[in-house]
Amino acid sequence: MSIKRMLAVLTQEIFITRRSLEVTIDLFFFSTITILGFGLTSVFLTGQIKGASAYYLILGLLLWEIVRVDQYSISVGALWNIWSKNLSNMFVSPLTMTEYIGSLMFSAVAKSLLVFVLLSLITAALFKFNIFSLGLGNLSLFFTNLTLFSWTIGLLLLGLIFMYGTRIQALAWGLIFLFQPLSATFFPVETLPKFIQPIAYLLPTTYVFEAARAAIENPAINWTYFVISFVENLVYLVIGLWLFRLMYRRSKETGQFASNEG
Amino acid sequence: METILEVKNLAKKFGTFEAVKGVSFAVPKGKIVGLLGPNGAGKTTTIHMLLGITTQTSGNVYYFGKEFEQNRVEILQKVGYVSAFNTLQGRISVWENLLVFARLFQVKDAKKKILDLIDYFEIKEILSKRYWDLSSGQKTRVNLIKAFINDLELVFMDEPTASLDPDIADKTVRFIEEKRRENNMSILYTSHDMEEVTRLCDEVIFLDHGEIFAQDTPLGLTKRIETAILNLTFDGDKGKVEEYLKVEKQDFSFPHQYSVTIKTKEKQIPKLIFGLSEKDIWITDIEVKKPTLEDVFLHIARGEKNVN
Numbered sequence: 428m429s430i431k432r433m434l435a436v437l438t439q440e441i442f443i444t445r446r447s448l449e450v451t452i453d454l455f456f457f458s459t460i461t462i463l464g465f466g467l468t469s470v471f472l473t474g475q476i477k478g479a480s481a482y483y484l485i486l487g488l489l490l491w492e493i494v495r496v497d498q499y500s501i502s503v504g505a506l507w508n509i510w511s512k513n514l515s516n517m518f519v520s521p522l523t524m525t526e527y528i529g530s531l532m533f534s535a536v537a538k539s540l541l542v543f544v545l546l547s548l549i550t551a552a553l554f555k556f557n558i559f560s561l562g563l564g565n566l567s568l569f570f571t572n573l574t575l576f577s578w579t580i581g582l583l584l585l586g587l588i589f590m591y592g593t594r595i596q597a598l599a600w601g602l603i604f605l606f607q608p609l610s611a612t613f614f615p616v617e618t619l620p621k622f623i624q625p626i627a628y629l630l631p632t633t634y635v636f637e638a639a640r641a642a643i644e645n646p647a648i649n650w651t652y653f654v655i656s657f658v659e660n661l662v663y664l665v666i667g668l669w670l671f672r673l674m675y676r677r678s679k680e681t682g683q684f685a686s687n688e689g
Numbered sequence: 690m691e692t693i694l695e696v697k698n699l700a701k702k703f704g705t706f707e708a709v710k711g712v713s714f715a716v717p718k719g720k721i722v723g724l725l726g727p728n729g730a731g732k733t734t735t736i737h738m739l740l741g742i743t744t745q746t747s748g749n750v751y752y753f754g755k756e757f758e759q760n761r762v763e764i765l766q767k768v769g770y771v772s773a774f775n776t777l778q779g780r781i782s783v784w785e786n787l788l789v790f791a792r793l794f795q796v797k798d799a800k801k802k803i804l805d806l807i808d809y810f811e812i813k814e815i816l817s818k819r820y821w822d823l824s825s826g827q828k829t830r831v832n833l834i835k836a837f838i839n840d841l842e843l844v845f846m847d848e849p850t851a852s853l854d855p856d857i858a859d860k861t862v863r864f865i866e867e868k869r870r871e872n873n874m875s876i877l878y879t880s881h882d883m884e885e886v887t888r889l890c891d892e893v894i895f896l897d898h899g900e901i902f903a904q905d906t907p908l909g910l911t912k913r914i915e916t917a918i919l920n921l922t923f924d925g926d927k928g929k930v931e932e933y934l935k936v937e938k939q940d941f942s943f944p945h946q947y948s949v950t951i952k953t954k955e956k957q958i959p960k961l962i963f964g965l966s967e968k969d970i971w972i973t974d975i976e977v978k979k980p981t982l983e984d985v986f987l988h989i990a991r992g993e994k995n996v997n
Contacts, residue, residue: 435792442781511779519770520793679744685737
């Protein structure tokens with residue numbers, strides 16, 4: 428594995444991000460507008476509801492943006508090269524798929540961290556909700572688990588794009604939202620219908636949102652939830668990597684990987 | 690002679706369709722080998738397999754004596770690829786694109802190298818332009834620079850002069866010749882421009898329906914077509930000419946009253962000229978069109994198998 432080649436991919440990511448209005452809109456504009464909407468709703472709810480639950484919306488959204496931006500950066504990061512018919516150029520250089528994926532993951536973390544900090548500052552300044560009051564320890568653990576989950580989803584989507592081409596590219600934006608209600612992002616898990624609750628607990632993100640809501644009133648770290656979430660994440664990531672490898676191999680066997688270039 | 694690329698029984702099946710049927714060939718050091726064939730012959734699939742972006746169903750590929758799959762990173766450090774059909778990252782500038790590839794190949798003194806190549810191809814003015822804003826000719830030149838940014842031992846060139854105007858196409862061909870001479874570089878070349886192939890290639894491999902149909906030097910291949918075209922302008926009785934050519938069982942036509950076009954074997958030409966002279970036909974002009982690589986290509990594309 429070559430750090431220099433990974434830096435080359437990251438350089439390209441920076442150039443694309445700097446020059447693409449779409450990235451600015453998808454990452455920063457969309458996130459900011461959504462947080463303003465959710466923030467105002469939370470302000471309204473604090474006047475109607477007593478206690479921490481008024482902040483569930485804004486808290487859920489702030490953490491959800493880590494998942495969305497992370498996964499978006501991995502899947503769409505590769506799509507920029509597929510749309511430009513540049514992917515095969517990249518892979519007829521010494522660049523390996525491991526280096527490429529590693530770079531996309533790193534870039535995803537950097538972008539999601541940037542968006543998270545920006546949104547946290549907005550919510551602190553405009554809506555008097557300081558997510559850092561949950562404690563840096565809690566936030567680091569939440570960030571770790573949410574990132575691992577979004578890497579898994581990002582990898583699976585990337586594998587599907589390699590295998591089926593751009594005809595399924597809409598999933599790169601849309602699929603992640605399937606996990607938003609299932610993870611009980613904005614409400615306690617008990618709100619979900621009974622038969623869905625066991626499914627929710629199969630998702631590592633559910634434990635993060637549950638722990639985050641509890642931390643509004645008591646910022647002590649819920650290690651049990653962290654460990655369950657982390658173990659689930661590791662299992663899914665290993666399965667995700669295995670499936671990605673299968674799909675990547677299959678796309679090279681069917682010729683789809685090369686024909687993604689038109 | 691040292692072999693740079695060796696391909697052994699390379700085959701590719703897509704479902705039940707056999708795109709490439711066990712081809713074997715080699716590219717020696719410093720040689721330009723043309724890989725030609727009609728559309729659908731299996732050229733692109735072969736190149737994709739040789740570059741590792743499509744997996745072969747069977748067969749082996751060796752570069753510099755090493756198995757490709759096991760030594761991919763080391764091998765691709767010395768192999769370049771330029772194609773008129775894929776492009777660089779459209780959203781970023783020419784300079785940014787070239788810088789990314791220079792870093793992927795870990796090129797030393799990358800900026801100088803890029804600028805030298807940019808000077809050669811006369812595209813300094815487009816350095817800061819986004820790649821997707823370039824004309825197709827400019828894109829092709831940038832692709833060439835990308836391919837030659839590193840010190841290469843082998844380059845795959847898939848129709849590198851497609852969409853270039855004749856002046857730039859000639860400059861590109863000269864650049865390829867120069868690079869080959871300077872660095873003793875090997876090239877696997879595909880093109881539909883048969884004049885270009887004849888000029889550049891030491892050896893030509895014709896693929897058809899996934900198989901190697903013919904493999905020889907350009908001259909050797911053209912010699913396999915025995916038929917030449919003999920155009921004669923004459924002064925005399927057209928009827929006598931017609932009568933003589935019928936006796937000699939020639940395939941002929943009269944484009945004008947005093948000229949005849951004869952499709953004949955090359956070795957028959959002197960006999961026909963002398964024969965007509967003996968019939969009191971005064972030959973005023975002789976033109977012989979020997980078979981070209983284009984004729985070989987057309988024979989193969991049209992399924993005329995008499996080039997073997």
